[in-house]
Amino acid sequence: MMASHAPRPDAYSLQRDRLAAYFDGTARKAWIDLTSDAKVSGIRATVRAGRDRMRAQIENWLPEDLRRVRVLDAGCGTGAMSIDLACRGAEVTGVDIAGGLVEIAARRAQSFIGHGRIDWRVGDMLDPALGRFEHVVAMDSLIHYPAQDIVRTLSRLAARCDRSIIFTFAPSTPLLGAMHKAGKLFPRSDRSPAIVPVRESELRELLCTLSEWRVARGGRIASGFYTSHALELVRR
Template structure:
């Protein structure tokens, strides 16, 4: 069991690009996409395209949960980029003490309102940077679709910096580097800056692994559902 009271003073080193992207993502989800995201992560009817994205996210969430031990009693888990809380609730239902953090205060507020009574004592939510060392030490970390906007260099720095606070493994997702996704990425960069949502960056997992200062990285599996295409990766120190 991890020591949840342990405090660290040094934040993992990232680039100026990391901070810029983080701020852009926060602004996007708090001012533009909150209602859309709230609906997408609910049971409300959505369009055909969004239905495939919802199905893909449901499959990915199940894959992440299945990649961790069945019995999580006594484990302390960080849900980095927790959004509206669905993954945190599933982990808490397996007995984990879950700390959910997201840079969007509005999404965190939705997560708090949706917290089932059955897991309320095992989940806490806060808005802020998932790299904040004051969050402490964790047995496992999950980050579903919360690192998809960052460069391989910053992802490697994040993993290396967080390794001393991780006892078990970190399961996170990236957009896999395929010809189709690369075409969408290039088209997104052509849009006027004021009209852009944060653009996910496709990655080759082996390229991220090559940049790691410590630890090991492996691909678990990819999930493809309509416009949702994501790869689950496992990092261990």
């Protein structure tokens, strides 16, 4: 029998598939509750508050008037960011590898009022078939990757983006490092795939390899068990 020479999946693809299984599996109900007004535990309440503050920060970095502007919400989850931006007139493509979350997002978007529109997609945010965009947002979509993989991913997104990319990473802090080692960001029954703490200085140095882009704004949100740092890349 001839041996198979199929290429081995890269680190990004392997982690992508783990995330899809997690968000479409045991964590689906937990994330529906986390991204709604449902009652949650004290730990998850801090995560919800932190995510709300991070989403507001990212949205404030984008132009207020987004009419006829194409935006990619890379890793849209249950769709809060996509809906907010569509309400400001954006033509949003909301993509996520977890079909169950995209289904929830589409359901929640049925009542949104705005001049924009949302094209919901299930799949890989790096798929070139999604087209070109003026802005890309990736909130907490890259927190499961080390610095080098984050920059490789951003490089592929940058090839299809004309104005700005806003993304978040998990900053290397003593608290986050301890939680990473313990693997206890969530209860054992629905624990997320490991979040990878990244040193900001290392990440900024690697981002210098994106020759047509520069780091503009940055901002960290810390809320109990939620710590995330946003960076804005803009074309030179």
